[in-house]
Amino acid sequence: MLNKTIAIALLYALLATPALAQNYVVSVNGIVCEFCAFGVGKKIRKLPFIDPSQYDEGVKVDIENQRVFIAIRDNVSLDQSALFEAIESGGYDPIDIRQITDKEPSTEVIE
Numbered sequence: 001m002l003n004k005t006i007a008i009a010l011l012y013a014l015l016a017t018p019a020l021a022q023n024y025v026v027s028v029n030g031i032v033c034e035f036c037a038f039g040v041g042k043k044i045r046k047l048p049f050i051d052p053s054q055y056d057e058g059v060k061v062d063i064e065n066q067r068v069f070i071a072i073r074d075n076v077s078l079d080q081s082a083l084f085e086a087i088e089s090g091g092y093d094p095i096d097i098r099q100i101t102d103k104e105p106s107t108e109v110i111e
Contacts, residue, residue: 022072023054023100026083029066029093036092037061040068043086049076069100 031037041059044050050058054071061068068087072078080097087094 022074022078024070024072024078024097025100026068026070026087026097027066027095028068028087029095031061031063031066031068031092033063036090037063039090040087040092043090044068044070044083047079047082047086049073049079049082 028040031040041056041061044059045052045057049072051071051073052058055069058071059068060070070083083097084094
């Protein structure tokens with residue numbers, strides 16, 4: 001009986017825990033100024049999978065390191081080709097993308 005109670009409690013805890021947000025960082029060549037950052041952010045924010053509740057409406061641009069941080073909505077998949085097309089349409093070159101994990105140290109982002 002105790003094992004059944006523990007199993008039910010664990011199942012409840014798993015279902016009640018919200019899914020972790022998906023956050024990614026994209027290395028992008030060509031982002032060198034605030035105007036560049038504004039343009040890239042504007043194009044990426046239009047994508048339907050971006051979570052506007054995080055960062056600055058879902059996007060944070062690190063000009064100094066030419067990186068773009070994006071937040072993806074819960075229960076939605078990242079469309080990498082659409083993301084890269086949005087970046088390229090602004091005249092910038094996306095190099096790579098990687099998911100940010102909770103195990104990574106906090107990264108300072110420059111606005």
